[in-house]
Amino acid sequence: MTKRENFGSRATVIMAMAGSAIGLGNIWRFPFIVGEYGGAAFILVYIVCCFFLSMPILLSESIIGRRTHQGTFGAMNTLAPGSAWKWLGLLTIFSPLIILSYYSVVGGWSFAFLCKALALEFKPENAGAVTAMFGDFSSSTWGPLGCMAIFLVLTALIVYLGVNKGIEKFSKISIPVLFVLIVIIAIYSITLPGSGEGVRYLVKPDFSKLTPRAYAAALGQSFFSLSLGVGTMLTYSSYVRKDENILASAAGTAFFDLLFAILAGFAVMPAVFAAGIAPSSGPGLVFETLPFIFSKMGSGGQIISASVSILFFLTILVAALSSSISMMEVGVAYLVEEKGLYRRKATALLFCVTFVIGALCSLSFGSLSGVKLLGQTIFNFCDRLCSNFLMTVGALLFSLFVGWRMDKAAVKDELTNGGTLKGSARLFPVIYFLVKYVAPVTIAVIFIIGIIG
Numbered sequence: 001m002t003k004r005e006n007f008g009s010r011a012t013v014i015m016a017m018a019g020s021a022i023g024l025g026n027i028w029r030f031p032f033i034v035g036e037y038g039g040a041a042f043i044l045v046y047i048v049c050c051f052f053l054s055m056p057i058l059l060s061e062s063i064i065g066r067r068t069h070q071g072t073f074g075a076m077n078t079l080a081p082g083s084a085w086k087w088l089g090l091l092t093i094f095s096p097l098i099i100l101s102y103y104s105v106v107g108g109w110s111f112a113f114l115c116k117a118l119a120l121e122f123k124p125e126n127a128g129a130v131t132a133m134f135g136d137f138s139s140s141t142w143g144p145l146g147c148m149a150i151f152l153v154l155t156a157l158i159v160y161l162g163v164n165k166g167i168e169k170f171s172k173i174s175i176p177v178l179f180v181l182i183v184i185i186a187i188y189s190i191t192l193p194g195s196g197e198g199v200r201y202l203v204k205p206d207f208s209k210l211t212p213r214a215y216a217a218a219l220g221q222s223f224f225s226l227s228l229g230v231g232t233m234l235t236y237s238s239y240v241r242k243d244e245n246i247l248a249s250a251a252g253t254a255f256f257d258l259l260f261a262i263l264a265g266f267a268v269m270p271a272v273f274a275a276g277i278a279p280s281s282g283p284g285l286v287f288e289t290l291p292f293i294f295s296k297m298g299s300g301g302q303i304i305s306a307s308v309s310i311l312f313f314l315t316i317l318v319a320a321l322s323s324s325i326s327m328m329e330v331g332v333a334y335l336v337e338e339k340g341l342y343r344r345k346a347t348a349l350l351f352c353v354t355f356v357i358g359a360l361c362s363l364s365f366g367s368l369s370g371v372k373l374l375g376q377t378i379f380n381f382c383d384r385l386c387s388n389f390l391m392t393v394g395a396l397l398f399s400l401f402v403g404w405r406m407d408k409a410a411v412k413d414e415l416t417n418g419g420t421l422k423g424s425a426r427l428f429p430v431i432y433f434l435v436k437y438v439a440p441v442t443i444a445v446i447f448i449i450g451i452i453g
C-alpha cells in the first residue's frame, strides 16, 4: 500500500480547507440572506454562529480526522470499533456525493456562462434576451449535461492527482486568485453609479429582522459554507500532520471563508441595486440578474464590463471546483483505504456515480421537471435533503461523538498536540464545553425551529 499523503504546511492546510469552504454558498446565498435578515445585524449573528457553533463542529471533525489519519468510515471504526457510529461514517460518505451531484450541475452552468462571457454574448443589444438565456440553457438536455461532464472531469482529474499534486497545488493557486478576483469585482461594483443602496442593504443593521428563522438561516448557511457535517473537513484533517496546530487551521479557515462571503456581498449586491433590480438568491441571481447587469453596463465601457463578466464566471467556476474536489475526496479516501481500490479506479467510479445522479438533477430543469420527490424536483430535493437535513444531523453527531463518546484526555491531547500548544491548552475547557453542551443543544433547538417554523 502506498504511503498516506499529508498537507505540506499550515498555509496549505488552510488553503485546502478554505478551498472547500469557499464556494457557491458564499457567492449566491450569503449576500442575499444578509440583506433579507437584517444586514449588519445578521452578519453579527452569523459571526457568533461561526465561532461558537460551527467552529466547535469544525474542530470536532478535525480532531477525529487528525487523530486517526483515516477517512470518515475508517476513523469511526478505529475510534468506536463495532459500534453504531459506523453509520455516521457511512452517512458521511453518502452525503458529499449527493451534494457533489447537484453542485456539479451548477459547476457546469458556470463553465457554460464563462464560455458565453468569453464569446461576448452579454452585450447591450442582447440585454433584453439575456435573462431568458439561463432558462433556455438549463432546461435543455445536452448542453448542461456536457458542461456538467466537463466540470466533473476537472474535479476527478484534480482528485486523481492526489492530495499533494492535486488538491494542495490547486488550492494554493486558486484561493489567492479567488481573493484577487473578488476584490476587483467588488471595486467595480461599488463604484457603479447608484450602488450605495446595495451597500446599505448589506451593512444597515436591522435588529427587528432577527427572527427565529434568521437564526436558523445563519446556522444553516454557516454549516453549508464551512462544509460541515458531511465528512469533508474530517477527511482533509486526516491529511494534517501531527505537529500542526488544528485550532489555528480551523480559525484561519473560518476567517477566510467569512471574509470571502462578505467580499462576495460587496461584489454582487451594489451592482444589483445599481441596475435597479430586486435582489434574489440562487441561480436567478448569478445566471440571470448578473449577466443582465453586465450586458446593460456594457454601454458605459464595454471592454470593462465584458472583462468583469469573464472574471465573475471564472470566480464562480474556480470556487465551485475547489469545493467539489473536497466532496469527491471523501469517497475516494473510503474506496482507496477501506476497499483497496487504486486512486484512478476510485475517482473513475465516483465520476460515474455522480454523473448519473447529477444528470437526473440537471434534467429536472427540463425533461424531468415533472418528476417530484416529496413534492420537489430532483435537484431541489437533493439540495434540501443535504443542506437542511444531512449536514445538520451529521454536525450534531460529530459534536456528540467528540463530546460524549471520545475520551476527554484524547480530545485534549489531539487539540493541544500532547499539551505542547499552550494557547490551545488554555482554551481547551471553553472549547470542550462548546463541543459537549453548547453546540449539540443549540443545533438541536435551531434544527427543530427550522422544521416547525
Ligand code: PFF
Residues within 6 Å of the ligand: 020, 021, 022, 023, 024, 025, 026, 096, 099, 224, 225, 226, 227, 228, 230, 232, 323, 324, 326, 327
Ligand atoms: N462550502 C461550499 C460552499 O459554500 O459552496 C459547499 C460545500 C462544500 C458543502 C463541500 C459541503 C461540502 F462537503
